Amino acid sequence: KKFDLGQDVIDFTGHALALYRTDDYLDQPCYETINRIKLYSESLARYGKSPYLYPLYGLGELPQGFARLSAIYGGTYMLNKPIEEIIVQNGKVIGVKSEGEIARCKQLICDPSYVKDRVEKVGQVIRVICILSHPIKNTNDANSCQIIIPQNQVNRKSDLLASVTSWYQKTWEQKARSLFPAHMMPPLILRQRVMTLKTSIRG
Numbered sequence: 001k002k003f004d005l006g007q008d009v010i011d012f013t014g015h016a017l018a019l020y021r022t023d024d025y026l027d028q029p030c031y032e033t034i035n036r037i038k039l040y041s042e043s044l045a046r047y048g049k050s051p052y053l054y055p056l057y058g059l060g061e062l063p064q065g066f067a068r069l070s071a072i073y074g075g076t077y078m079l080n081k082p083i084e085e086i087i088v089q090n091g092k093v094i095g096v097k098s099e100g101e102i103a104r105c106k107q108l109i110c111d112p113s114y115v116k117d118r119v120e121k122v123g124q125v126i127r128v129i130c131i132l133s134h135p136i137k138n139t140n141d142a143n144s145c146q147i148i149i150p151q152n153q154v155n156r157k158s159d160l161l162a163s164v165t166s167w168y169q170k171t172w173e174q175k176a177r178s179l180f181p182a183h184m185m186p187p188l189i190l191r192q193r194v195m196t197l198k199t200s201i202r203g
Helices: 007-017 031-043 061-072 112-118 173-179
Strands: 085-089 092-098 101-104 119-131 144-149 160-165 188-199
Touching: 007 031, 112 119
Parallel strands: none
Antiparallel strands: 085 092, 092 101, 119 188, 144 160
16 A cells, blocks of 8 residues: 555455465565565476476375385384374373374374364365366466455455366366266366364374
């Protein structure tokens, strides 16, 4: 406002470039916003037409890559093991008990369903998955992109975000075609509600 910028320019700079989800940044020092915009500009066109990276064959490649890297550095994976107890000592998690054995740790990352007495619901997210047979208009046929609708343009408390991936990432096409006849392909819409939770576990 000091430089007489229009509201659309302010929204674009703060939400599409700096990737803030609310307008709280307007009341904070500009240093962090400048760094966010710099990161966006440095990422743009580095690996393609989009500043966003998306793994080939879908997000499942991320845990697989982590598993391979963990194995190199001596990590141990225990699959299909029931969780009997999360061991807490002096207010900190020190291990997980399963089938009489205790796997000790310095930090625990888990689904909130394992620690229902230590989490608090702070919000809710609505996710919609759309499978389309055509590219999104006005995206310049980008392999991936993110559509951001600022909160104040739709009278909401937070932005609307749409992450777009294409056939290039090979995330759905082959599997989807094996599940659905050709006349059923465009568009398939799935809706899912999930909760955003805050955990109080430390250590």
